[in-house]
Amino acid sequence: MRFVDLHLLPSIEDVHQVEKMVSKSSELEYHLVGISLPPDVPRDEIHRLQKICSDVKVDLVTRVDFAPRNPRELLDNLRRFRRRFEVVSVACLSKPVARQAAKDRRVDLLCFPAIDPRKRFFDYAEAELASKALSSLEIDMSPLLTSRGFSRTRLLSCLRKETTIAKKFDVPIIISSGATNEHLIRGPHDYAALGTLFDMPTPLGLRALSETPVIIVKRNREKLSPDYVAQGIRVIRRKRIVSAYKKTLPRS
Amino acid sequence: MFQRIRRRYLALKVESEQTIQERDIMNAVWTAIFQLFGEHGASQANLNLIEYNPQKGYAIVRCSHKALETVRAAVASITEIDEKPAAVHVLGVSGTLRALRKKHSL
Numbered sequence: 001m002r003f004v005d006l007h008l009l010p011s012i013e014d015v016h017q018v019e020k021m022v023s024k025s026s027e028l029e030y031h032l033v034g035i036s037l038p039p040d041v042p043r044d045e046i047h048r049l050q051k052i053c054s055d056v057k058v059d060l061v062t063r064v065d066f067a068p069r070n071p072r073e074l075l076d077n078l079r080r081f082r083r084r085f086e087v088v089s090v091a092c093l094s095k096p097v098a099r100q101a102a103k104d105r106r107v108d109l110l111c112f113p114a115i116d117p118r119k120r121f122f123d124y125a126e127a128e129l130a131s132k133a134l135s136s137l138e139i140d141m142s143p144l145l146t147s148r149g150f151s152r153t154r155l156l157s158c159l160r161k162e163t164t165i166a167k168k169f170d171v172p173i174i175i176s177s178g179a180t181n182e183h184l185i186r187g188p189h190d191y192a193a194l195g196t197l198f199d200m201p202t203p204l205g206l207r208a209l210s211e212t213p214v215i216i217v218k219r220n221r222e223k224l225s226p227d228y229v230a231q232g233i234r235v236i237r238r239k240r241i242v243s244a245y246k247k248t249l250p251r252s
Numbered sequence: 253m254f255q256r257i258r259r260r261y262l263a264l265k266v267e268s269e270q271t272i273q274e275r276d277i278m279n280a281v282w283t284a285i286f287q288l289f290g291e292h293g294a295s296q297a298n299l300n301l302i303e304y305n306p307q308k309g310y311a312i313v314r315c316s317h318k319a320l321e322t323v324r325a326a327v328a329s330i331t332e333i334d335e336k337p338a339a340v341h342v343l344g345v346s347g348t349l350r351a352l353r354k355k356h357s358l
Binding site: 028144146148152181182183184185186187189190191193194196197202 | 267
């Protein structure tokens with residue numbers, strides 16, 4: 001089983017920390033790691049991160065997190081940056097943004113703030129829109145690890161409710177670490193065990209760490225490939241077709 | 253008829269910047285179980301520390317096979333030991349101590 005952690009949150013300027021986190025992920029049997037990058041990240045930076053990941057035999061997934069204030073800002077961000085990143089996640093801080101993100105096919109992951117339960121807008125309507133637009137619900141595990149007492153109880157209660165809704169509407173669930181340092185990264189089986197705290201069965205938890213994110217990454221990589229034309233259509237041979245086409249053109 | 257008690261042995265790796273004592277690691281595990289599952293859950297875990305190597309940071313704990321997921325979740329939720337940042341990873345689980353030692357060369 002190929003395990004995926006789509007949400008590492010290191011400070012990308014700190015190379016040492018990135019290396020530590022990526023090597024920890026590799027040690028814990030993750031094959032694919034998503035690092036959250038700023039939208040205007042230079043290409044060189046991405047190449048540098050790819051080099052760090054390939055050194056420890058981990059595949060890097062470029063990911064961007066948007067936290068728009070209104071749907072218009074979200075659409076603007078998607079228009080500008082969607083084609084630069086393999087995974088797009090939207091932090092839904094208001095209901096209009098949550099609804100817009102759920103119905104937009106360019107959005108891969110929907111996340112909700114862990115601190116404020118009133119801002120978790122994943123209800124039936126949201127789930128219905130998300131299931132039609134192939135968006136997934138992302139559950140970050142680091143708030144579950146770092147919170148204590150009542151705040152953790154409230155978070156578990158919210159996650160339990162959201163998991164039930166997602167299962168009902170067939171919205172894919174993704175578990176990711178959301179780790180800011182290597183101490184907050186856990187192995188996939190440990191995350192699946194933590195998932196049982198909010199009534200997520202272990203097989204579903206393991207799927208949320210392997211198959212589901214792999215499908216998203218595969219789909220997006222195919223879309224970002226230069227050979228992609230539309231769903232089910234892609235260029236197979238470019239050079240020969242062009243040369244054959246040139247031969248048929250009348251000489252002027 | 254008397255039914256044999258089924259147990260599970262977990263190999264743990266303790267990661268911390270400071271050296272962790274045997275008592276501290278069990279305190280951390282018990283505290284995590286109490287916080288997540290309460291006294292009732294803790295009573296069903298049947299948890300015991302079998303051995304601990306502070307130099308290598310490896311530990312072996314035993315629990316009831318029914319409480320495996322409980323213990324695993326509790327162990328994963330540990331973020332600090334003795335008020336210092338730490339992480340505990342489950343390296344493997346086995347039904348016998350011998351198999352666990354063989355599998356992980358402990």
